[in-house]
Structure formats: structure tokens, C-alpha cells
Amino acid sequence: MMDNIHVNLDTKDILEKVIAEKMVMDNSTGVFIIKDCILVQSFTGKNYTYRAVNYVTGDQKYLFYKRQELIKQDYDCVIDKIKALSFYDMKQASDGSEMIDLIFRDIFPKYGFVVREDQVELSKHIYENMKDLKISLSDIAVGLGKTHAYLIAAIVHGTFARKDRFYKQTPIVITTSSIELQRSIIKEYIPEISKMLIENGIIPSPITCVLRKGKENYVCENRLKDYFQSLDPKRKRSSEYIGLQNLIQSKNIDLADAEDISGYDKRKINVKSSQCMKCSKFKTCAFQQFMKQARKSTYHFQICNHNYYLADILKRKDGRRSLLPDYQTVIIDEAHKLMDAANQMYGTTINEHEINNLMKKISPANVKKKSQNDLKNLSSEVMALNQMLFDVLADQIPNDAFSEDTEKFPTIITSRIRTLLRKMVFNIHEISQKMTYTERQFQIDIKAVLDGLNVFLLETNIYWMENPKAKGQRMLASIPEVISKELGEDLWTDKRSMILTSGTLAVDGDFSYIKHQLGMSVLSDWKINELTKLSPYHFKENCMLYIAKKMPFPNVDDEAYIQMMGEEISSLITASNGHALVLFTSYKPLRLIFQKIKKEHPNRQIIAMNRGRNTAIDEFKESKNAILFATGSMWEGVNIPGDVLSHLIIVKLPFPIPDPISDYEKSLYPDINEYLKSVLIPKMLIKLRQGVGRLIRSETDTGVISILDARAGDTGRYHQDVLHALPECRRAENIEDIQAFLNEKKAKSYFE
Known part of the structure; x- marks a missing residue:
């Protein structure tokens, strides 16, 4: 940095761009980048000539020549010359809100992104909460692009925070529930955003990030070497033996990237806390070197899962060495899963x-x-x-x-x-x-x-x-017993901005349930800002909702209920020619109804997702018009775009199964109705929205949601709650309406 101006000496990508666009000669070399300008050097045979090029607009100006190459001591003087040029720093915004507008409205569209007003508003909302050290709760429907929204808000916040004379470099922590989202942020979102912003002069150098995981996810070189030497190649499966051999040669320490290594082998070679401190190779160990680097505050983003983030909170609370470097901003994506992580970490x-x-x-x-x-x-x-x-x-x-x-x-x-x-x-x-x-x-x-x-x-x-x-x-x-109170005291008492976002954080725009769960009663109302954004997808045009009439009250032990449910599902499957995901809340009815449907539809591909079976989802995705019977993890986080899934059949409203935690929770309420209203119904509606979110995953997806629970019917107790929780769709009065809708929306090949 020179005179508070960030100078980027890594000119490779921008130099390639200006040469490819014929702005400079092919034999030019890059000296440095400052804002939206690159200083380019050419050698004439006698002298070195220097010109400034605005790589965004194409404007350029010859500056001077020298007999000797420019040295770093001369940079300040050259920077002053570039800053005086009319085309220098043309695209800089005066404040964060203006810069967010510039990125979403001017820069992203050049790369094929569509401008979404709600996404821009969300990014500005997050930015303002970061700036004011406040807490944001945002319920953002699928398809709005919340990941881009919070990453841009964070990058812009960092850009403007640096201008403060009291600025201290600290990373922003991003914590998520799923590995898939962490990988996408690191391998896709951040590199792609970096490239676009550098090319347009918004940032001088790439955004940096590091993934943080528990020790058990990394290789201990000593344990790996000892374990490998103890193996008999003749008795060990050859692919696993070669996998371990390759791991030794590659010196890779992340077990997630290791191929052909079994879970058993991983437990034999991973890092063990009890063995680290007394290890003779502690100072030269690759894992310890990685940890030393990862703990540095120089990364823009530290990315981890909810458990790791809470482990850091608990270590700080106990006065132990923290896992993460100090931070002032946390983005909690998939925030509806934070309480599940808390039950594990505080348990x-x-x-x-x-x-x-x-x-x-x-x-x-x-x-x-x-x-x-x-x-x-x-x-x-x-x-x-x-x-x-x-x-x-x-x-x-x-x-x-x-x-x-x-x-x-x-x-x-x-x-x-x-x-x-x-x-x-x-x-x-x-x-x-x-x-x-x-x-x-x-x-x-x-x-x-x-x-x-x-x-x-x-x-x-x-x-x-x-x-x-x-x-x-x-x-x-x-x-x-007081986990919400404990969690509230640990999460919300420090002066930092907390951005909580999810597709299912509120119930009909009301955040009361999640605020109660996460112990937010310790906070003043002015400290929390809430935002709800509906899906940009055209549900009313592309999605039909069918709520079955005259179904019996759900009772898995009642043979008449199982019989009627089987008949209804059979008719629905026929109406949509398969292409269906049948979602259950437990395994017993799944198994009973699966057997009935299998007999009635012998020529259809019908897949049951059982405990420990990981191939069912892949089988379904690769099929043309199969039916997948599923429960558990299929209620959220699974993406099946296109016509393969065009009919989502929800057998029963997903009320939580009673357990000792819910029994205690119930004892805190004066009566069952109060508990139902405050806890059970919000929990059920959030899970229902997660399930419904499996169907429409893009602007072009079309399909049907069928709900077969009598309690959601026209005269059912939860009819209005269900309608308010779901996007507004066309309504089907009967199964014939479903057939007509799909005939209208799908190509002929869909029914073959």
C-alpha cells in the first residue's frame, strides 16, 4: 500500500486482458495495477517506455520513458501521475450503497447476470447492518441469489471500512450447515466474483478465503506413515492400498480430497488431539503449518460449519485459545439449522x-x-x-x-x-x-x-x-435445560454484526420462533433488523397446489388409513406419469405404502430411500420418470431441477416427533394450545416450506404440490396456516385438474 492506495503487483490476468483486446503490444509487461489502471512497460531496444491503461474503459496515455527499468522507489511518483489522469478511478462509487448498485446493475449484467431488485435490496440491507454492527434476520426464498447478495455486501463493507482511520484488518466469518454450500462459496462464488470485480477496477487483488474444519478431517503424517507400514499389501484391498500410497506421495492433508480411502482408514490416519502436543514433528507438521496460516487475520473470509463456529464461541467463553481469528462480522447462512448444531455443541x-x-x-x-x-x-x-x-x-x-x-x-x-x-x-x-x-x-x-x-x-x-x-x-x-438462554448470552452480547439468513427462517414473515429458539430476548428491538423476500419464480403460473379432500386423520396403525393413502398416491402417480417425490415423516408408512404401490405399478421405476442408502437420490436423478419414496434428509438441501421431479407428494404435515427435548419445552408453556401455537406449528410450517422448496428450483421448472393430510384440508385445523406458509399457486380441485395442468405445461415426451 502506498499513500493509502492499494497497489497490486500481480498483473498477469489484467495484462492478458489488455493484450487480448489489442489495447497494448503483445510484448508488453505489467508493472502494477492501481484501482482501474494498469501501468504497462515496453522495451524498444534502447529504452523502457511506460503507459497507463484503464483496463475497464480502454483509455490510455503514454507517460514517460527511462533507460533503466522502473524500480519500486519510483512508484510513488508514477502513482501521482496516474491519479492525475482524467480516466483514473472512473468507476468508483462514493458510498457502499452506490457501489452495490454499480456491481449488480452495471458489472454483473456484462457476465450474463439478470438484475433482480430484491437481490440488490437484500445486499444493501446486509451492508447497512454490517456497517452499523447490527443483527439481520432475513428469510429469503430460493432463486433470489442470497449468496451473491451477502458476499457483495461483505466485500463492499471491507472496501469502505479500510478508509476509516481506526480500521483494523479482521476476516468475515461465514458459517453454513452444508458442505456443498461451503465448497460452492470457495470454489465457485468467490473466484468468479473476484475475477469480475478485478476486471472492472472495483478491487485491486483477489478475494481470499480459507475453509476451517475440525482436526479429525485432516491427515496426521505420522499416523499415516505408521499405519501404511503396518499393512500387508496382499490382505488390503488394492484400491485402498494405492489410495493410501497416493496420499503419502501427494502430501495432501485434507481427507475430503483423498480418493479411495475408507472411513475405517480415515479414522486410523486422522489428526488426534491427544497425540499432537507430544509429537516430535509438531513444529514441522503440515497440519500445524496449515493451522498457523489459517489462523491469520489476513484472509477476507473464514468459512466453517455451524458446529465449528459454536466450538470457537465456547472456547472463547472458557478462556481457551480460539479456533478462529478475531472477527467483527459473522454471516450465518442456513441459519434455521443453527439450533440443531447448538444442541450438539452444548450437549x-x-x-x-x-x-x-x-x-x-x-x-x-x-x-x-x-x-x-x-x-x-x-x-x-x-x-x-x-x-x-x-x-x-x-x-x-x-x-x-x-x-x-x-x-x-x-x-x-x-x-x-x-x-x-x-x-x-x-x-x-x-x-x-x-x-x-x-x-x-x-x-x-x-x-x-x-x-x-x-x-x-x-x-x-x-x-x-x-x-x-x-x-x-x-x-x-x-x-x-436453559440452552436457549445460554446460547443467547454467548451469541448476542459481543459488539459485532450478525447476518442470519435462510430460505426458511420465518413463518409467514414472523421471526418470533427463531428469535425465541436462539435466545434473542436479551436484545433490544432496535438492534435487530428483519427482512422477508418472496421467490422470484412464477409459482402462480408454474405451480399447482392440490390438497386432498375426504382423507382420514393420519394414523399409521390404522389399516384403512394406509389403504386410502395408497389409493390416493397411486392415482396421483398415474396423473403425473411418475416424475414424483413422495415425502413421508417416518419410515413405517413409507415401507407399508411402498409395498402397495410396487404391486399396483409393476412397470414403473419405484425407488425407496432407506436408512444408510445413499444411491437412491442419484438413481432418481438419472431416471426419466421414476417415483422416489423418501423421508429424513430429503425434506431439505436436495436440488433436483428439471422435469425429473415435477410432482411433490407430501403424505403428512411434518410435525416434529416427540422427544425428551420437546417434552421439556412443552413443560414451559401453561397449556398445550400455547405450546402448539408458539413451537409446534412454526416448526411444522418451516419444515413444510423446506419440503416444498424441493420442487421449483429454477425459472423454467413447472410442477404440482399435493398435500394428503386431512388437517390441511378445507375444514382442517391447519388449512389457513398451510396456505399462508406456501407460495401462492393455482389450486386443483381434483386429480383431473392436475392432469390438465401438466398437459398444458409439459412436452409430449414427458408422458412417454
Whole structure:
């Protein structure tokens, strides 16, 4: 930087542009770029000549010649000459709002982008909240381009913030729920935006970013080398052996980029916290070098997932070293998933298998000394207590509580369980005192287990059990009762701007539910700005809504209900000639109705998405007119554009399945109606909007939404709530209307 002007010495791309556009001679070289001008040098055989070229407008002027090449000490004088030119800095805006207009209205259209007024308004809204250190809640429908909106707002904010004399370089943190979005931001959005803004003189050099992930996602060079040497090439699958060999040679440390390596192998070679500090290669380790670089505040963006971001918050809260460098602005995309991440990060789990495994590692193989014998006896006793604890927990659960859709089983910490926990804590503490130098590598793991066990002796938590029938894999879990309050105190008390955005953050324009969930009651109203933007897609023209009449009340155990639902789905599938996604809220009705439809439509491709089956979505995408029966993850985050998915059939309104967390939440309300209005209905409508969002994914998509829940019908309790939550569509009175609509919208090949 010279006299507060950013000079970019990386002239390669811009030089290629001005040569390609015949602005300068082919043998020219670039000296530096300043704003929208490049200083170009040519050698005549005797002298070096210099000219300034505005690479946006094409204007240029010869400046001077020299017998010797220009040196850096001369740059200030040349910069003054360029700044005095009439064509210098022609495209600079006077403020951030004007610059956002310039980018969206003048620059982006050159590259084929369409100007969307709502997108420009959203970007300005985000920029103003960044500038004023406020909190933005924005509910932005699919297709509006919110990622471009917040990235441009952030870049413009950084550009103008630098002009402040108190400016301090800090990155902007972007946290998302999905890996796909993180990758898109890093590999597509940021490089593309950088290129466009540099070519148009808005920024002098590329935008920089770094992806932050937990240690377990990276390769430990020592563990990789030791593990590879321990393998027998004849007994190891050849593709996996070669994959590990290639990983050693490539020196790549990101496991996400490693090919042909199994999940088992990854667990054998990833970075382990307990082994880092005592490692002889700590100072030269590639992972530690990466972390040292990644922690620098010089990156424009630090990108991570919600769990990593909350882990950083918790480390700062406990006075430990932070994961991220200091920041003043956070963009939380897919913000509707932040509470799920909080339940994980603020929660505690103890795993039967992990405790047993740790005790086995600590237990000495050869007992020669009394201390070794003590250690062996103590670790054996912990393993026995561990099994007793989980047996007692599992015995608490009544048989009628088991169903394939229940994941969290309510648990009471009885006096018997408390006694077992205390004995385990005492013995593990004794183990930590008796460990020799060899076992001290497990000190961090021991502390983690002790901290976890102690949480279950508290009386202010919600407890539950997972996998109660999977002996060895059983898990006890807990979260604080006051998690929203705790989260609110941790997230909102610092003076920084927070940009929360999602396609499903509000219910009919009302943000009350998410504000309550995220503990935002600690904030004054003036601190929060809200914005809702509807989809730019033409739903009224391109989408039809059918709500079935005369359906029975949903009851998966009622054979008549399953029979009628099967008949209705069968007719709907026929009407749309397949091309359908049938969304369920649980596996039992999916399985029962799938069997019926399979028999009735033997010549159709019908795919069921089961637990652990990852190929179903790809099969459906590659099909012509298949039917996909799905639940779980298919309610959100899946993109299937085009005619393959033209009919979305929602079997039941997606009310959450009761669990210990919702049971506690319910106890905080005076009656069930208040709880229904404040929590259950908003939760259901947000999930419903996420499901509906799978259908129309572009301006040209057309299709039908069918809802088969009697409670959404004309006389149903939630009819108006459902209509207000969804985009305004054409209404179908019967299945014949669906056929007529699709005949109007689709080509003949669609029905073949």
C-alpha cells in the first residue's frame, strides 16, 4: 500500500486482458495495477517506455520513458501521475450503497447476470447492518441469489471500512450447515466474483478465503506413515492400498480430497488431539503449518460449519485459545439449522464403546509391577461398571417406547445410576493418578470422559439414551435445560454484526420462533433488523397446489388409513406419469405404502430411500420418470431441477416427533394450545416450506404440490396456516385438474 492506495503487483490476468483486446503490444509487461489502471512497460531496444491503461474503459496515455527499468522507489511518483489522469478511478462509487448498485446493475449484467431488485435490496440491507454492527434476520426464498447478495455486501463493507482511520484488518466469518454450500462459496462464488470485480477496477487483488474444519478431517503424517507400514499389501484391498500410497506421495492433508480411502482408514490416519502436543514433528507438521496460516487475520473470509463456529464461541467463553481469528462480522447462512448444531455443541454424550476402548488402551498388556496390576484392575472395573450403567439405562425403557422412528429415549438419572456414575468417576480419577509416562498420551481422553460423566450428575439437564438395543454402541446424551438462554448470552452480547439468513427462517414473515429458539430476548428491538423476500419464480403460473379432500386423520396403525393413502398416491402417480417425490415423516408408512404401490405399478421405476442408502437420490436423478419414496434428509438441501421431479407428494404435515427435548419445552408453556401455537406449528410450517422448496428450483421448472393430510384440508385445523406458509399457486380441485395442468405445461415426451 502506498499513500493509502492499494497497489497490486500481480498483473498477469489484467495484462492478458489488455493484450487480448489489442489495447497494448503483445510484448508488453505489467508493472502494477492501481484501482482501474494498469501501468504497462515496453522495451524498444534502447529504452523502457511506460503507459497507463484503464483496463475497464480502454483509455490510455503514454507517460514517460527511462533507460533503466522502473524500480519500486519510483512508484510513488508514477502513482501521482496516474491519479492525475482524467480516466483514473472512473468507476468508483462514493458510498457502499452506490457501489452495490454499480456491481449488480452495471458489472454483473456484462457476465450474463439478470438484475433482480430484491437481490440488490437484500445486499444493501446486509451492508447497512454490517456497517452499523447490527443483527439481520432475513428469510429469503430460493432463486433470489442470497449468496451473491451477502458476499457483495461483505466485500463492499471491507472496501469502505479500510478508509476509516481506526480500521483494523479482521476476516468475515461465514458459517453454513452444508458442505456443498461451503465448497460452492470457495470454489465457485468467490473466484468468479473476484475475477469480475478485478476486471472492472472495483478491487485491486483477489478475494481470499480459507475453509476451517475440525482436526479429525485432516491427515496426521505420522499416523499415516505408521499405519501404511503396518499393512500387508496382499490382505488390503488394492484400491485402498494405492489410495493410501497416493496420499503419502501427494502430501495432501485434507481427507475430503483423498480418493479411495475408507472411513475405517480415515479414522486410523486422522489428526488426534491427544497425540499432537507430544509429537516430535509438531513444529514441522503440515497440519500445524496449515493451522498457523489459517489462523491469520489476513484472509477476507473464514468459512466453517455451524458446529465449528459454536466450538470457537465456547472456547472463547472458557478462556481457551480460539479456533478462529478475531472477527467483527459473522454471516450465518442456513441459519434455521443453527439450533440443531447448538444442541450438539452444548450437549454432552458418553458412549459405551468409547469408554471401553479407552480402558483397553490404558490397561497394561504385561503386568510386572504392582502399579501395573492396579491399573489393569481399575480399568477392568470401569469396563464392568460401564456395561452395568448402560444395562440399567436400557432396562428403564418400556417395550412400547421402541419404534423405528424414535431416536431419543427419555432417561431418568436414578439413585442407582448416580451411584454407578460416581464409582466410574472415582475409578477413572484413580487411573489418571496411577498412569505411567506410556499411558499419559491418553490424558486428554481421560479428562473428556471425566467431564462427560460429571455432567450426568447435574440436576439441571435434559437426559436421553440413543441406540439402547445396540449393545456396545449405546449412548447417554444430555443438554442444559436453559440452552436457549445460554446460547443467547454467548451469541448476542459481543459488539459485532450478525447476518442470519435462510430460505426458511420465518413463518409467514414472523421471526418470533427463531428469535425465541436462539435466545434473542436479551436484545433490544432496535438492534435487530428483519427482512422477508418472496421467490422470484412464477409459482402462480408454474405451480399447482392440490390438497386432498375426504382423507382420514393420519394414523399409521390404522389399516384403512394406509389403504386410502395408497389409493390416493397411486392415482396421483398415474396423473403425473411418475416424475414424483413422495415425502413421508417416518419410515413405517413409507415401507407399508411402498409395498402397495410396487404391486399396483409393476412397470414403473419405484425407488425407496432407506436408512444408510445413499444411491437412491442419484438413481432418481438419472431416471426419466421414476417415483422416489423418501423421508429424513430429503425434506431439505436436495436440488433436483428439471422435469425429473415435477410432482411433490407430501403424505403428512411434518410435525416434529416427540422427544425428551420437546417434552421439556412443552413443560414451559401453561397449556398445550400455547405450546402448539408458539413451537409446534412454526416448526411444522418451516419444515413444510423446506419440503416444498424441493420442487421449483429454477425459472423454467413447472410442477404440482399435493398435500394428503386431512388437517390441511378445507375444514382442517391447519388449512389457513398451510396456505399462508406456501407460495401462492393455482389450486386443483381434483386429480383431473392436475392432469390438465401438466398437459398444458409439459412436452409430449414427458408422458412417454
